[in-house]
Amino acid sequence: MRLAAFTDYGVRILMRLADKPDQALTTSGIASELQIPYNHLAKVVQNLARGGYIRTQRGVGGGIRLARAPQSIMLGEVVRFLEQRHAVVECFRSDGGGCLLTPNCRFKSKLAAAQKAFLAELDKTTLVECALPRPRVSRAVAKAK
Amino acid sequence: MRLAAFTDYGVRILMRLADKPDQALTTSGIASELQIPYNHLAKVVQNLARGGYIRTQRGVGGGIRLARAPQSIMLGEVVRFLEQRHAVVECFRSDGGGCLLTPNCRFKSKLAAAQKAFLAELDKTTLVECALPRPRVSRAVAKAK
Numbered sequence: 001m002r003l004a005a006f007t008d009y010g011v012r013i014l015m016r017l018a019d020k021p022d023q024a025l026t027t028s029g030i031a032s033e034l035q036i037p038y039n040h041l042a043k044v045v046q047n048l049a050r051g052g053y054i055r056t057q058r059g060v061g062g063g064i065r066l067a068r069a070p071q072s073i074m075l076g077e078v079v080r081f082l083e084q085r086h087a088v089v090e091c092f093r094s095d096g097g098g099c100l101l102t103p104n105c106r107f108k109s110k111l112a113a114a115q116k117a118f119l120a121e122l123d124k125t126t127l128v129e130c131a132l133p134r135p136r137v138s139r140a141v142a143k144a145k
Numbered sequence: 146m147r148l149a150a151f152t153d154y155g156v157r158i159l160m161r162l163a164d165k166p167d168q169a170l171t172t173s174g175i176a177s178e179l180q181i182p183y184n185h186l187a188k189v190v191q192n193l194a195r196g197g198y199i200r201t202q203r204g205v206g207g208g209i210r211l212a213r214a215p216q217s218i219m220l221g222e223v224v225r226f227l228e229q230r231h232a233v234v235e236c237f238r239s240d241g242g243g244c245l246l247t248p249n250c251r252f253k254s255k256l257a258a259a260q261k262a263f264l265a266e267l268d269k270t271t272l273v274e275c276a277l278p279r280p281r282v283s284r285a286v287a288k289a290k
Contacts, residue, residue, distance in 0.1 A: 001147065001228055001260065002147050002149075002231050002232065002234075003146055003147075003233055003234050008234040008244075011252055012244070015246065016246075034244075034245055034246070035243070075252070076259075079146075083146055086146065086147050088147055088148055089148050089150075090153065098180070099153075099157070099179075100179055100180060100280040101157055101277055103280075104277055104278075104280075106274060106275045106277075110267060110275070111148075113266050114221075114262075114264070115146065115263065116266075117263055117266040118146065118259045118260065119259070120262070121255070121259035121261075121262040122255060124255075125255045129251060130250075130255070132246050132251075135245040135246055135249075
């Protein structure tokens, strides 16, 4: 099973912000330190702001920071939010998909239970437990730039 | 989170074969009744044969059938096999991916636990519980053909 790259990026952003919740970081700063394209990150930041996970502040001294205490944010909640547009298989889409087995399928409810177990496992951990300092770029990577 | 379309197709094929394990079905027959492109299905059939889930027999009266009793095949096992080439996020790839947070990341182990919980949930159900008869094509779909 796969999570979308944007979900992965979203969790990375939150992990970085959780390191020093009172300190604002810029999207371009995070993009640079995580070596993720700025445009991708900017979209994820917008989405995280819409979900109430981060606040953005323009101007000097501005940037993005967590909108809630990191100890109140569960990983499962974040993944559930960021993945909401991605159906586990087609019959989970809002349009129901086109699978002809759907009316009698017993796999769907099992998959729903498995998805619930996946998220419940992630709900055991708060963002504060995954807070991460700025990554060190290894000499090899820095030299290659 | 998403499963690959080929995983979804693989489970559908096995669910159909589990309905009458002693009866061989043809790939083209399943493709037609499930309305899935033959070429896609043929690849999945090859993979399922490689995994020891189905046997294929050429010639008159040939086709594909389950290679094991459906009550001995757990859904989690099937999904684990069909998804083995898909990393949940990039750091789960065999090359380790390029995420700079990897050395200190605490999200990875939580994701691994969540993935395990997902599959453990699916391992509670056998294929025989999900066996499905040939789907009925509704009149609307039949007419549109």
